[in-house]
Amino acid sequence: MPSPNKVITLPPSLRNQYVLFRHGRSLANERGVVVSAPENGVAIAGGPLGTGWGLSEVGKAQVMQSAQTLADFLYPYNSTSPLPEVRIYTSPFLRASETASIIHTVLTNTSLTPAPPISYPIVHPSLSERFFGDFELHSDKIYNTVWAADADDGAHTRWNVESCVSVRNRTASLVLDVIEPLPPAPAFTAVLVAHGDALQILQTAFEDVPVSTHRQLRHVETAEWKVARGTARGRISADR
Template sequence: MSSGPTACRNTYLLMRHGHSEANQQGRIVSSPCRGVASFGLSDRGRKEVGETLMAWHWALPTRVVHSDFLRTTQTAQRVAKWFDVEGVVDRRLRERDFGELEGQPDARYAEAWAQDALDAEHQCQGIEAVNRVAARLLAVIRDLEQASRDECVLLVSHGDPLQILLTALEGRDLRQHRDRALMQPADVVAWPPPVRQWP
């Protein structure tokens, strides 16, 4: 399976947006037609982002790159303002397109994930294939690697895309993206992982 750069010139912080109105309603909102203009952060999500910022222990971001969905934009704007850095939209960080499951109860994510575990190329019910999600997010990092060095770039995206991206970066089978530790709303993961300091 495809994997990301083995040696990074930059440091990356991968952040999932805070709890959203779609989460609150238990609905799948993956279409840009709905997700860019609506379904932003819930009150809970705004609180989560604030708590993440107050407890920040990662490197300080030098820029923020984010999906154009409202929930990721609102998350990124809060982070960018907190650190007084530039925020830039990159549509390749968008939510995974869940096709015919759009607008359905979020319990139906399980149907997509069951198919993912069998085939990273499946497009059942018009769902965006795992390998295509991995390719577009890896392309963001590859472009940043070519354009800059020694930066700390915060990427704000969505649950499934980030799970898939991290699985790809780790060089693991993309069908196993649900097997790794799940990112919760407003979670941050550093890539490359920090070197553990032994006493």
């Protein structure tokens, strides 16, 4: 039986380009509440407005603006290079799936005529929010406490929190075992729409660093995107 502390490491060379896109400002962000359980985060009912814990109006505007910068990156004006096929994968949590839907709309409306069609976002549970256990629906001020414990032990499950090792393995396996083997032969751009901790921890697999160091990597803030693997590296924010 494999060790529960064993982590997946992504190879230095991957066929496809990966864009990490964090959801926009959410109703949970605005209220300072941890929403990490699927029964709360995926539902389209409940929450402060009775419509689930989705994006706030500010968050929707953030994503629109940031998605446009992604479109400009993927479809540069007067480019003579072949335009990439784009596939969007999203966490099932409402704040992420709403973000992915906006990205899809912006890219579809912006893509140039020769660009391959953009399929509708593919929902995948591997991109779900990290589960914060006993802190569900409590104040998000506890994040710093959990992150301090992460730095000491990336495999810890204190307070019934999902371990960093678990998050890394499920997100990295999506890349390695699901997306990379897909046809067609030409490489494509995979936009992974997810959450702060999920993307921070996934970055440790791309960078091949210990999972316990995830908070030391440059963050992908709300409604920001970052190329994790491909022709360009760096972060472009909604207010660039």
